[in-house]
Amino acid sequence: xxxxxxxxxxxxxLTCHLNGQSSEQYIRSTLLKNTFDSYSFTPAPKxxxxxxSTKSFLSRINPANYLAAGILFVYQRxxxxxxxxxxxxxxxxxxxxxxxxxxxxxxxGSLIGLDQLSCCFPTVTVDYPEYLLNTKMQVINNGLDE
Amino acid sequence: MSKWFCGLFPLLMLFYNATSxxxxxxxxxxxxxxxxxxxxxxxxxxLPSKVPDDSLxxxxxxxxxxxxxxxxxxxxxEKSKNLFLDDTGSSNLANIHFLVRPAGVRQKWFTSxxxxxxxxxxxxxxxxxxxxxRPLEANPQLLPDKLxxxxxxxxxxxxxxxxxxxxxxxxxxxxxxxxxxxxxxAGMTFILNSxxxxxxxxxxxxxxxxxxxxxxxxxxxxxxxxxxxxxxxHAVKEVRKERKTQFLIHAEEYYRFHYPNSLYF
Numbered sequence: 166x167x168x169x170x171x172x173x174x175x176x177x178x179l180t181c182h183l184n185g186q187s188s189e190q191y192i193r194s195t196l197l198k199n200t201f202d203s204y205s206f207t208p209a210p211k212x213x214x215x216x217x218s219t220k221s222f223l224s225r226i227n228p229a230n231y232l233a234a235g236i237l238f239v240y241q242r243x244x245x246x247x248x249x250x251x252x253x254x255x256x257x258x259x260x261x262x263x264x265x266x267x268x269x270x271x272x273x274g275s276l277i278g279l280d281q282l283s284c285c286f287p288t289v290t291v292d293y294p295e296y297l298l299n300t301k302m303q304v305i306n307n308g309l310d311e
Numbered sequence: 312m313s314k315w316f317c318g319l320f321p322l323l324m325l326f327y328n329a330t331s332x333x334x335x336x337x338x339x340x341x342x343x344x345x346x347x348x349x350x351x352x353x354x355x356x357x358l359p360s361k362v363p364d365d366s367l368x369x370x371x372x373x374x375x376x377x378x379x380x381x382x383x384x385x386x387x388x389e390k391s392k393n394l395f396l397d398d399t400g401s402s403n404l405a406n407i408h409f410l411v412r413p414a415g416v417r418q419k420w421f422t423s424x425x426x427x428x429x430x431x432x433x434x435x436x437x438x439x440x441x442x443x444x445r446p447l448e449a450n451p452q453l454l455p456d457k458l459x460x461x462x463x464x465x466x467x468x469x470x471x472x473x474x475x476x477x478x479x480x481x482x483x484x485x486x487x488x489x490x491x492x493x494x495x496x497a498g499m500t501f502i503l504n505s506x507x508x509x510x511x512x513x514x515x516x517x518x519x520x521x522x523x524x525x526x527x528x529x530x531x532x533x534x535x536x537x538x539x540x541x542x543x544x545h546a547v548k549e550v551r552k553e554r555k556t557q558f559l560i561h562a563e564e565y566y567r568f569h570y571p572n573s574l575y576f
Contacts, residue, residue: 280542283503283535284496292493294557 254306258282369394381416406436410563439562461561465554473547480543487543507532
């Protein structure tokens with residue numbers, strides 16, 4: 166009988182201890198979150214190279230495609246991050262150009278990308294309807310033309 | 312409280328289903344209003360086999376309509392078409408819901424929708440859909456007053472031709488975009504092209520045609536000039552799509568505000 170009571174008491178003590186630990190952890194994590202959340206650093210999104218796997222054989226071996234991909238890769242990985250580029254579009258101009266090249270081919274894709282680049286300035290938002298603007302007043306340009 | 316509810320819910324359902332052969336609309340309404348999707352799906356899964364097939368599909372169609380699973384909804388709707396169309400509240404909600412869905416799904420819904428059982432509201436929504444598909448044939452006076460301006464803007468964009476925009480841009484950079492309705496972009500394109508043209512002209516005049524910088528400047532100007540022509544052509548098509556979507560979004564907001572419908576009452 167004694168051992169049962171002792172066992173129950175031990176379990177109760179253990180539960181209290183674990184509860185205390187979890188609440189302590191909770192307080193610690195909340196404190197850390199409240200103190201350092203505003204200083205958190207969001208790393209630049211990982212960007213893929215040009216994906217031409219679904220394209221024809223000729224576009225896969227076309228060196229111009231790879232040259233364009235290389236230029237965009239260097240820009241995105243080095244220059245864009247160094248100059249803290251702030252694009253007015255949700256899909257940035259370089260990313261949009263890359264996607265356009267992937268989708269429409271080198272010539273048309275470059276034209277579409279450069280067209281967006283030539284219109285990338287703060288007041289461009291007046292040209293777009295409300296539903297295409299997000300809370301940061303950026304233009305949502307997710308869809309590419311079929 | 313919610314943990315207790317989640318834990319007891321399956322047990323309650325087992326007990327409930329054993330005693331009832333009908334779906335409880337009040338319970339479904341409660342689950343729908345509180346967005347308890349998992350619980351609603353669990354309840355529908357556990358409905359007894361005595362419930363007729365078409366009414367089961369009817370409840371599933373309502374469930375998918377709320378959760379936005381369009382293809383599942385269309386499948387369930389096809390299996391319980393008569394029952395669903397008799398329920399005017401649900402069919403009106405589906406009509407309003409599909410106004411702002413992707414084009415393929417929207418077309419599938421409105422072509423499968425049976426107009427014979429339609430209410431005046433559903434006929435009005437149908438008119439809006441038809442106007443969005445064939446704007447040049449639609450009569451704007453038949454649409455609700457508050458949507459007339461949006462529709463006229465949308466229809467105006469259909470009168471603009473892409474080749475005219477491209478020609479205007481070739482004549483004066485940026486003019487095509489102005490024609491398409493993008494004023495800010497037009498101004499910027501004009502400034503950009505003028506700057507490149509001036510740079511090209513100046514380097515040609517001062518450094519001569521064989522200088523590397525002149526060739527570079529002329530090339531850059533040529534590239535942005537081509538982009539401007541293509542961009543104007545592209546802008547006309549883009550503006551059409553944007554105005555159509557804007558018109559449909561406003562129509563959806565209008566109908567949701569003026570004709571509130573509920574799925575269960």
